[in-house]
Amino acid sequence: MSAIRPLTEKSAGFRLAVVVEGALGLVALGLAKLLGAPLREQFAATPTGVLVGVLLGIVATLPMLALFLWVVNSRRKSLVELRKTVTQMVCELFPRESKCELAIIAMLAGVSEELLFRGVLQAVFAQWGTPLVGLAIASLMFGGVHAISRLYFVLATLIGVYLGWLLLEFSDLTVPIIAHGLYDFVALIYLTSKRESEALQ
Numbered sequence: 001m002s003a004i005r006p007l008t009e010k011s012a013g014f015r016l017a018v019v020v021e022g023a024l025g026l027v028a029l030g031l032a033k034l035l036g037a038p039l040r041e042q043f044a045a046t047p048t049g050v051l052v053g054v055l056l057g058i059v060a061t062l063p064m065l066a067l068f069l070w071v072v073n074s075r076r077k078s079l080v081e082l083r084k085t086v087t088q089m090v091c092e093l094f095p096r097e098s099k100c101e102l103a104i105i106a107m108l109a110g111v112s113e114e115l116l117f118r119g120v121l122q123a124v125f126a127q128w129g130t131p132l133v134g135l136a137i138a139s140l141m142f143g144g145v146h147a148i149s150r151l152y153f154v155l156a157t158l159i160g161v162y163l164g165w166l167l168l169e170f171s172d173l174t175v176p177i178i179a180h181g182l183y184d185f186v187a188l189i190y191l192t193s194k195r196e197s198e199a200l201q
């Protein structure tokens with residue numbers, strides 16, 4: 001097991017991820033205040049409600065992980081190329097991170113991106129139009145910021161639709177936050193373990 005290194009020894013990718021995701025969280029809070037997005041009202045008000053949201057979020061991760069497994073095991077040329085691109089990008093960004101550090105990155109992404117795209121943007125566009133309009137626009141924007149390729153844009157947009165649906169279905173931001181963060185953590189663990197296994201061959 002790799003120990004957590006002092007901050008000065010952490011890779012630039014870890015620092016960049018923390019800064020970027022932290023900045024997104026601050027942007028979300030700023031926009032929520034500016035646009036009047038009801039962030040607080042989108043969370044459960046009781047400890048029991050929070051626990052239910054966490055459990056629902058864990059279960060909600062399963063369909064996304066099923067999609068991930070299909071992508072990483074598919075032999076379709078477009079998906080093979082996408083898998084190589086994403087694996088290379090992740091391994092270059094996070095060459096030495098421990099599981100704890102990957103967990104920090106994943107949960108920061110889950111919290112910050114869900115506050116921004118679902119908690120603020122989806123809610124605001126829904127107020128200006130309808131819940132479906134809010135879902136569609138926020139999901140397209142989510143796909144756009146993840147668009148390292150056309151195919152990845154499509155897949156990320158679909159994930160955005162799913163996460164947005166979770167919010168509409170359960171009226172609790174905890175659910176998509178947990179699902180997003182846990183999915184990212186599992187995906188990062190898998191992709192970085194592929195790097196390690198290939199290095200041993």
